[in-house]
Amino acid sequence: MPRFIKKRSKKAGLAPGTLVHIGDHKTEKIKITLIDYDEVQLQEKELKKIEESFPLKEKKSVTWINIDGIYQLDVIEKLGKHFGIHPLIQEDIVNTGQRPKAEDFDDYVYIVLKMLYQDKDKLQVKSEQISLIIGKNFLISFQEVEGDVFSSVRDRLRKGKGRIRKMGCDYLTYALMDAIVDNYFIILETIGEKIEALEEELLENPTPQTLQTIHAIKREMIFFRKQVWPIREIISGIIKFDSPLINESIDIYFKDIHDHTIQVIDTIESFRDLLSSMVDIYLSTISNKMNEVMKVLTIIATIFIPLTFVAGIYGMNFKYMPELEWQWGYPLAWLIFVAITISMICYFKRKSWL
């Protein structure tokens, strides 16, 4: 549940714009990497101090500053001051409990998204907040910890594959967002396979564990949906922004992400519908099992209880019980036993319990 709501208690009561780190991850050290490129050259290095990146603000080439770790508030503050980022946005960057959103300021655009990972054993979907500041010729990305889904983007940048090196910051923004959304599909695939396996388990041998797994996936779907749902609005927002920072020719790419997002949401909804229907099957399977147990009990009891009674009668010690004296009394008793048993079995056959 802590995943559904981040601990904000320590922030409550502070002035808006006060930077407070809200989140779980604390890396040892924040790591700043810089990639500066244009069509002809690419320069990549790790910065020791954030100040080293400041001169690049004025350069014509595209500069991508990636910051892993957001708990060193002074770094964010220095960056914010130099690049003119609104204090409320600085606050949003360090508070990892943000709802995905995009905001257009005059000289930069702020986008916050969730990068999702999957803990395969527990089926748990984990999220990491990514903040993007898109300026005229720079893009700053903030991540909670090292490790991301951007390696393919970096590869394409380095090798100059595709059009990425010829385009500006807006295309880089698209490339990063696309990598994030593409990653959602991979998680959905894993979950889809798990659901398929569950469906078979349900038909063959459902256990209480099965229902708990269904519940666990349901919970992940609720969590997943909460992270993805707002992205639709983000893209619509970016397309409508009419900001000079996002070139109109890029709109078709953003629409592509939009389509993918809707597909992710559609699939999540389909999964939820499927899971609901699977709960019905599970519950009815339990009832069917109980039914079968009851039938066995009833058949055994219904046959033997009357027999035992008959045996009980002839176990009575009355002085005057004529049957006891008969020579054929005992075989007769057996006849009664057999007759009762057969008639009961016929009855059960007619009820189709046997």
Add this chain to the structure above:
Amino acid sequence: MPRFIKKRSKKAGLAPGTLVHIGDHKTEKIKITLIDYDEVQLQEKELKKIEESFPLKEKKSVTWINIDGIYQLDVIEKLGKHFGIHPLIQEDIVNTGQRPKAEDFDDYVYIVLKMLYQDKDKLQVKSEQISLIIGKNFLISFQEVEGDVFSSVRDRLRKGKGRIRKMGCDYLTYALMDAIVDNYFIILETIGEKIEALEEELLENPTPQTLQTIHAIKREMIFFRKQVWPIREIISGIIKFDSPLINESIDIYFKDIHDHTIQVIDTIESFRDLLSSMVDIYLSTISNKMNEVMKVLTIIATIFIPLTFVAGIYGMNFKYMPELEWQWGYPLAWLIFVAITISMICYFKRKSWL
């Protein structure tokens, strides 16, 4: 489940516009057929190389190039280059996990739809992606495998039936989409009949298999709806496009498809409502059966357990038990047995369990 989400993992991380085939079907060879027609003549042939179709781009007559099999990426690429198709669209064509959509470019319109088939044994609805590129006087359709629902359109073209030969590419587009949507109705009919049969089975003799079939149909409905739902927006989009490629006089035909699509969706929703209600009936039927089993057990046990106790009393070996010595002791015991039985039966009658 792989039906709900296509394996995109191998695509993740590639540059946008990189062609990667995503899908299950791999035909031995792709098959290119070309139909070129105007009001007076029709020419139909199978092409060996895609390049053979290039000269037709400039011809006045309507040219329909149909490509079965989309795994040969170089064919798509050559086509795309010659006909000026955006790389992202090329990517969409070969990625069979698309959500149905329509996009208007200046010199062509791109439409992607799902053709649905039904695997009758398993009640499973299968989908095949159809991409349409509508140009000034050509239409290119891409299918995953050979075999489609367009034979009637081809027939009408060959025989010059109806107005199809007198009209342009837009009407051909309509004719193809209409054939696809008409096919949805046929699948719905089969499912409707299956539901009707299930309803009767439910009232007469429900088995656990019944519920599994209900679940299976539910799952198909979820899948079906996911494929059909976006078509409403597609048609609205096409009508609004204001593209010179889609003549306004064709709008009424597209509206007709729109109406059909809404009817398909309505019917899917009705089916889902019906299936939900059927699950209720199934669950209550199980409960009722259990109830009946319990009643039989209770009646037998409630009658015979006291009787057995009475028999047990007179089976005791106490030295001083006056009843045992009585001459009428044994008949009296029988009297007690009968009395208990009758009073129990009266009790059950009053409870209306018998």
Add this chain to the structure above:
Amino acid sequence: MPRFIKKRSKKAGLAPGTLVHIGDHKTEKIKITLIDYDEVQLQEKELKKIEESFPLKEKKSVTWINIDGIYQLDVIEKLGKHFGIHPLIQEDIVNTGQRPKAEDFDDYVYIVLKMLYQDKDKLQVKSEQISLIIGKNFLISFQEVEGDVFSSVRDRLRKGKGRIRKMGCDYLTYALMDAIVDNYFIILETIGEKIEALEEELLENPTPQTLQTIHAIKREMIFFRKQVWPIREIISGIIKFDSPLINESIDIYFKDIHDHTIQVIDTIESFRDLLSSMVDIYLSTISNKMNEVMKVLTIIATIFIPLTFVAGIYGMNFKYMPELEWQWGYPLAWLIFVAITISMICYFKRKSWL
């Protein structure tokens, strides 16, 4: 289920605009009746040939041509040609699986609606498709079979009651639609009464049949709603059409139908909510009954099983059992029996099972 989706299979693959009759009803012969009226006179006759009606197209008086039976495709075709009806609309008229809709062409308005009947024994709602073509001074109505809900409209026309004879085709359209919608209320009343009866049955003596009736009514509600829901849009459409064929002064009348339609839909929704709640009650009643059965069994078994054990003890044949020799052994045994019984009853009282 065939009610939820009409057999369209035979149509699939034909050219749009090809007339194919889709529907269940086949009357022996189609019946064409004509009512021609203005403020001063009314003429009513049955036509043998549809051509007889053609001259009236130019007359100033209002002409209402009613056609019962739509399977004679040539009649529809001739009519369509003479009155200039679009082939797609002709197709819609003979295909009884239409979704209710209204369409505005320049010189006529096309409205298709569902007339509902109720099969009282089976609670089944049956539908018949009514198509209306409203021209400048003529109205053509198409019905599947003879027999309709328009007798009151005809009466008012004949007797010149109300304003109907003074008004034009648009008012006649309203009068017919109003008659259809009014009829929905009558069906809802019957269903409302059935639900009321069911509710009482549910509280007094629910049987599995009760649930099946609930399910049957639910299904009818799903069917009913599907027919009525689109009428809201139809009316909004007609009011917005801005067609010279529908006088603005009639709008208030159409709004009246709109209000009635919303009321019908509201009532259907209320009925569905009620029925869902009734399913809950039914299921809990079954559970309660089972509970009661179990209690009876448990009480009997719990009292007599220990007693039988005690009796069993003193039925043992050990040589050395001192109790058997005691003079008061047997009365003591009875004391034990009574003590066990009383303590058990106290226990059940405390559990409030008795």
Add this chain to the structure above:
Amino acid sequence: MPRFIKKRSKKAGLAPGTLVHIGDHKTEKIKITLIDYDEVQLQEKELKKIEESFPLKEKKSVTWINIDGIYQLDVIEKLGKHFGIHPLIQEDIVNTGQRPKAEDFDDYVYIVLKMLYQDKDKLQVKSEQISLIIGKNFLISFQEVEGDVFSSVRDRLRKGKGRIRKMGCDYLTYALMDAIVDNYFIILETIGEKIEALEEELLENPTPQTLQTIHAIKREMIFFRKQVWPIREIISGIIKFDSPLINESIDIYFKDIHDHTIQVIDTIESFRDLLSSMVDIYLSTISNKMNEVMKVLTIIATIFIPLTFVAGIYGMNFKYMPELEWQWGYPLAWLIFVAITISMICYFKRKSWL
């Protein structure tokens, strides 16, 4: 259920605008009361004939004509003629099955609402239709029977409290509608208290009656909501009407009613959510009880059935049974009894059934 849909059957087939009384209540005699006031004077009387009110139409002072009983159609007709009310509206006034709505005509505004009462024993919400005709300086209200929630408005008029005497017809309209909506809150309070009581009953001692009460309240909520829901649109309509009859300065008062209505609807929805959750609890409570019954049965049976078997063994009459001859045979049997009992109890303890 007759509450959910009024008997309209007798109306079906009549010309629109034909007055037919549809409703349950028939007062002996209709009662017409008239209050005529301006800032300085107030005159109140009961009219014998509706014609007595006609001269007041031209007076400058505000005239409120209240008519209790709407089954005397000729009175409505005369009024309608004199005050120029559209026949369809007259029809709406006498047909008590109206959906709440507001309509703006040029020289009057028509509002129809539902006044709700509560039958406290049966928890049933009953509705009475109130129609308001607001003219330039007159307001005519129609009620089904005598007795209403307007006594406070009359009081304020008589005593000249508040601003009511200084304002026009529009303010009087507001005052009447406000009184009606305020009354909804009182009903909600009663229901809220009943739900609170039910919740406690549910936790302490739920009976089948509890569920029936939950169902009954649910039904009332469905009914209530149907009456209140449309009022939101009514108010929005009135504010937008732009009619000279409704002064803009009154809008803030109507917005106040709007807020109250939304609050009523919110509360109804909250109640429905609560009731749904309560059904879950009820059903699980039944299951829990059954569970407990089953446990008692199982414990008793599982302990005593093996014991009885053991006793049965030594009740057998075999000639050669060494144990029977042993001196310590009988005590040994008791040892076995005790051992079985203790081990069973341990087993149940481990299962935490005891």
Add this chain to the structure above:
Amino acid sequence: MPRFIKKRSKKAGLAPGTLVHIGDHKTEKIKITLIDYDEVQLQEKELKKIEESFPLKEKKSVTWINIDGIYQLDVIEKLGKHFGIHPLIQEDIVNTGQRPKAEDFDDYVYIVLKMLYQDKDKLQVKSEQISLIIGKNFLISFQEVEGDVFSSVRDRLRKGKGRIRKMGCDYLTYALMDAIVDNYFIILETIGEKIEALEEELLENPTPQTLQTIHAIKREMIFFRKQVWPIREIISGIIKFDSPLINESIDIYFKDIHDHTIQVIDTIESFRDLLSSMVDIYLSTISNKMNEVMKVLTIIATIFIPLTFVAGIYGMNFKYMPELEWQWGYPLAWLIFVAITISMICYFKRKSWL
């Protein structure tokens, strides 16, 4: 439930604008505190009479008058008169059953919100109504009782931290609203932790108490949502108001609250989904337990009932029973006992009940 709807009965029937206190809390005495500040100075004091605050209305500095306790209607009335507050708004202030809303008058803005507290033992969310009157250079806040979530705002004012002292009334409004919404997160955190604990309890050892807690949290979520939902509209309203009292530069701050509110609502919805899924698990767990109880009973009964019958046979007292005379009769009986037991156990193993 009294929380869901405030007792309005005593208000019903009064003239609108009549002040009637509706609410639970009655403080001994109302407490008026005043904070007057600008960029350079801050003055804070407690007022004895409300009149003391009147001169400040004309001052340039920002004046925040906070009133704890709203049951002294004369104070509200005097304030209302001096600051020109509409009587309907005065009525809203003292009626604590308001739905959150914002209204723009020309010379002041009225906002009403709910401050939420949590009663930790009972998991109950309690609400207190906060009304804000924002004027040109004054803000008046009304609370039901002493004690609020504004201490951090007061601190920032006193210490001149952040920009709060440099800004006007609109920023103060934002700061107060932000404090209220921030507090919602703290409550959600507590509830989230409780849900997490419940989930574990559900998997390990669910009791009827567990379901009651789920129901209790559900109820709180329904209550919570009702309080928070309208805030979205409030903020949208404030941003659109276009009032000179709310500077446009503050909009970004209000948008921040808007985002937070949506996050709160999202989380509430996620919690509700989770809780629904948890009810399913709970119900299936009960069924599973019952299943296990039934199995134990069935196994014991099915083994021992036939055994007892066999023992019963040889306890019969027939004169001629050859087995009883056999030397190996008794050991043979034991053989039968063992054979039956083993075959039964095999049967259960095959059914995998053991």
